[in-house]
Amino acid sequence: MRILVTGATGKVGQTFVKAFLADERFSGAIVRAFCHNRVLETSERIEVVKGSMSSRDDVKRALEGVTHVLHLATCKETPEDIMDVAIKGFFWLLEEARLSPTFEQLVLIGGDAGMGHFVYPHPIPVTETQKHSAYQGCYALSKVLEEVLLEQYYIQYGLNGCCLRAPWIMEKDDFKYTQSFGEDVFGGPRWRDLVGAEAADTYQASKTVPVLCDPDGNPIKRNFVHVSDLVTAILAALNHPKARQQTFNICMDEPVDYGFVAEYLSQTRGFTSVKVTTEFHTTWLDNAKARFLLGWKPVYDTTKLIDAAYDYQRTIEDPRIIWYPG
Numbered sequence: 001m002r003i004l005v006t007g008a009t010g011k012v013g014q015t016f017v018k019a020f021l022a023d024e025r026f027s028g029a030i031v032r033a034f035c036h037n038r039v040l041e042t043s044e045r046i047e048v049v050k051g052s053m054s055s056r057d058d059v060k061r062a063l064e065g066v067t068h069v070l071h072l073a074t075c076k077e078t079p080e081d082i083m084d085v086a087i088k089g090f091f092w093l094l095e096e097a098r099l100s101p102t103f104e105q106l107v108l109i110g111g112d113a114g115m116g117h118f119v120y121p122h123p124i125p126v127t128e129t130q131k132h133s134a135y136q137g138c139y140a141l142s143k144v145l146e147e148v149l150l151e152q153y154y155i156q157y158g159l160n161g162c163c164l165r166a167p168w169i170m171e172k173d174d175f176k177y178t179q180s181f182g183e184d185v186f187g188g189p190r191w192r193d194l195v196g197a198e199a200a201d202t203y204q205a206s207k208t209v210p211v212l213c214d215p216d217g218n219p220i221k222r223n224f225v226h227v228s229d230l231v232t233a234i235l236a237a238l239n240h241p242k243a244r245q246q247t248f249n250i251c252m253d254e255p256v257d258y259g260f261v262a263e264y265l266s267q268t269r270g271f272t273s274v275k276v277t278t279e280f281h282t283t284w285l286d287n288a289k290a291r292f293l294l295g296w297k298p299v300y301d302t303t304k305l306i307d308a309a310y311d312y313q314r315t316i317e318d319p320r321i322i323w324y325p326g
Helices: 011-022 056-063 079-099 138-157 174-178 191-195 197-205 227-237 258-269 288-293 302-311
Strands: 002-006 030-035 046-050 068-071 105-111 161-166 168-170 208-213 224-226 246-249 272-277
Touching: 002 011, 011 030, 011 227, 030 056, 046 056, 056 079, 068 079, 079 105, 079 138, 105 138, 105 227, 138 161, 161 227, 168 174, 168 227, 174 302, 191 197, 191 272, 197 208, 208 258, 224 227, 224 302, 246 288, 258 272, 258 302
Parallel strands: 002 030, 002 068, 030 046, 068 105, 105 161, 161 246, 168 224, 208 272
Antiparallel strands: none
């Protein structure tokens, strides 16, 4: 077994490589990291191929002798790059995979951005049968197009693929910084832009956390997944016969309720909170299909996610890295 990992130096990629190499089911298997800028350190079981997703020759070279593909590489809101890297690059990956004599399975990490995330109202839980509904911007569009490309390769060529659709991926102290009124906020919303810099500075100094609310002032429920839970889902999907040509929502059993977060932080850490009314809406990703077919279940719930983030202590050797802008 030789698995090609695109985006191997990112948050999910690095966590996956460590878990994969430690998993006895894959003892002796080789990881091939397809890298563009940053690279992994090579070893007896880690190979590195440098190149660009937008180059068919580079993708073909990366896929030589590969049996499995884990596709993590993506772009955020970068219109000048996203079609070449995310769409054309994935097309080359699919083309070379279907032509390869050694290829067996491709796993795509999708995103709930393709389902509208919390931008649109969802009156019922979001399942894998719901139609795509990208919100404005090129990133969400790219997540829809990736899934559609993969689905069409099922139909056209009988490709053995699987899409694991993940919401916002957390690790270490990420969740703590999603709650920051400062410039160090992780992702979005940027709370200080919503309440103003002066109020934001006051809230930051007084250990006040925001309660994300919908237009009616109700606390929003929003979907998250811890990186370790996503990685266990990837490992479960590899070579699983019931993963063939399927899409799975990979998320916490219940979304994070911002009202509960504020109450829990008040009880456990003495924080205060303030409601921030927005145009966003509650969403609830349903992970029942993955639990049923893959036998997978997440370890993290809301309290574990909060405690892990707020208890995490960084060292000089572990600086905070913002993997992508909001």
